[in-house]
Amino acid sequence: MARLSFLEAIRRAQFSEMKRDERVFIMGTDLVCNVFGTTTGFLEEFGPERVRDTPISENGFIGAAAGASMVGARPIVDANISSFLYPAMDQICSIIAKSRYIYGGQATLPLVVRCCLFYGNSNAAQHSDRPYPMLMGMPGLTILVPSGPRDANGLLRAAIRDDNPVFIFEDSTLWGRKEEVPDDPDFVVEIGKADVKLEGSDVTVVAIGGSVPIALASAKLLAEDGISVEVVDPRTLVPLDNETILKSVRKTGRVVVVDPAHQTCSAASEISARIVEEAFGALRAPIVRVTTPDTHLPFSPQIEKPLYPNKDRIVDAVRRVLDHAKAKPQSARENV
């Protein structure tokens, strides 16, 4: 066990996987200079063939990852910031998502694309997107959003070992967080399994990525008022672990879903829809989503930061679902 930061946990996972399997290689922009700290020591250990700085050509190198994986290599693409996936949307949607399908199973694409959710830091709208919901709607892609070092480490390993294309979104608001992570180079967190981060009985808070620690902090605050919150972390968005989420909903009957993505068609929306479809009878209140509203992120920090999910909003949402029966018809607060 070692107490690692989120970024170090990622570094160790991809390092150990590259050592374990020489078919694994990594490419992306600014990896040699180690722009985010996830490739320290890689060039020295693995050499320039397997640690490649690319030109700024995302459609090119992400498409190349598809091709490389189809002939048996196992690429990790580090796309740096998630907005940089956009130039590659055709290779992602037409090639990566669909090749196995359109060729009737003849193609196998064991690739991983990693990028960070770079928001909350005055980087203005173009750099601050959280685009995992866009890719959730594209069959053929596995989507992971780890919420801490341990999950990041184990999920990345699972992703590299998986024979399907996997996209991992690393929430940059988590970069500084530290957690105990096993030293085991075979430590794997199963893809498609959610995790109950905190057990509780009054309300289920499903939280995604960087919202998980905020949800846990909210739970702590609410516990002071005797409210018992269960925090469920899906970890994998596609395929979603319906069973774990629904089990919690059936226990508590009240749900708040917290997601740093924009409200419309957020992961929170999909989770809410599934809960209503499958566990309507268990619900004692409407589901409330706590998301970033449907506007872009401004540069100016004072007006950017309040837009993301935070403790105040989660606590407020939890109280609303608890007070549902007593809520006045014209509540001053609409969507939280």
Next chain:
Amino acid sequence: MTQLANDQALEFFRRMVKIRRFEERAEAMHAQGEIPGALHTYSGQEATGVGACMALRNDDFMVGNHRSHGHPIAKGAKLRTLMAELLGKETGVCHGKGGSMHLSDFSVGSLGETSIVGSGVPVAAGAALGSRILGKDQVSLAFFGDGAANEGAFHEGCNLAGVWKLPVVFLCENNGYAVSTPVSAAMAIENVSVRAAGYGMPGEVVDGQDVEAVYECVSRAVTRARTGGGPTLIEAKTYRYGDHAANMGRLLLDRGSEVDEWTKRDPIVMFRAKLLKAGHTEELLTEIDSEISEEVDEAVKFARESRYPSLLNSFDDVLTRRVPVPAYFANLPEGYQVEADENAVSLFGN
């Protein structure tokens, strides 16, 4: 003073110094934490920006990139609304919505400084297209870097301009590096400009540190565009003194003594010497220096005294019409702040 003030050479000098002073000040304020987010400084590239922008009319269009500050200043924008934008104030040129990577003054012909590498190239081609469709004679110019020349958007924008003979000038500010990647690792050719042949347009290399050479080269391209001769790809060989972004706490790339070598050919120092040789006095140039220092000071004062936008301004300008504001946000008290996260890591040293 009035006669000389109209002298173009002095204006080249004035704008280059303005950019340099602005960048020095911005970098210092950023280091102090007064400017949030990332700061990509233009120091070293002044001759390219100024030479190019002064070859354009005020109503000609310009698109740029994240290394944005030099472009609006080169095209004659006032400093105060640029500085206010860096501080995220409501009086900023983008009302605090864009920040450093988007210093765009549409009143001097900007169509935006966009921070996704290469994304401005099709826009510039499109502005040229629009100008033609509307029967106007406005030309557009795209600023982009060596890194952007490897994006698909560059290829497609150039090809479109070539096949439709659009009135656009593509200006590559080749400063040798894309973040930490040197050009030699990003492309198999020496000069981006050779790609012009692939788009059926002339391609030219120019010394980006020589403001008059840039002006002359871009002027020819602008004339070609305006008279129906189609697009040109110009590659200015230039250099940024700073690392990709300022105050990161560590250098993404240590270029060592190379920076000193380029400093020996500082565009402003070289041009200053030229002006003196041409008969302008030391006093005049010093006067210009101090005028600009005052202008920068005034811009900083203006920026500092300006108010921040309010939270509801976050919902402005998604569309031409208002988007719904969730009542939660509408009901938050003025000046509402979120608790800082003690685990938050900033990439920037401040």
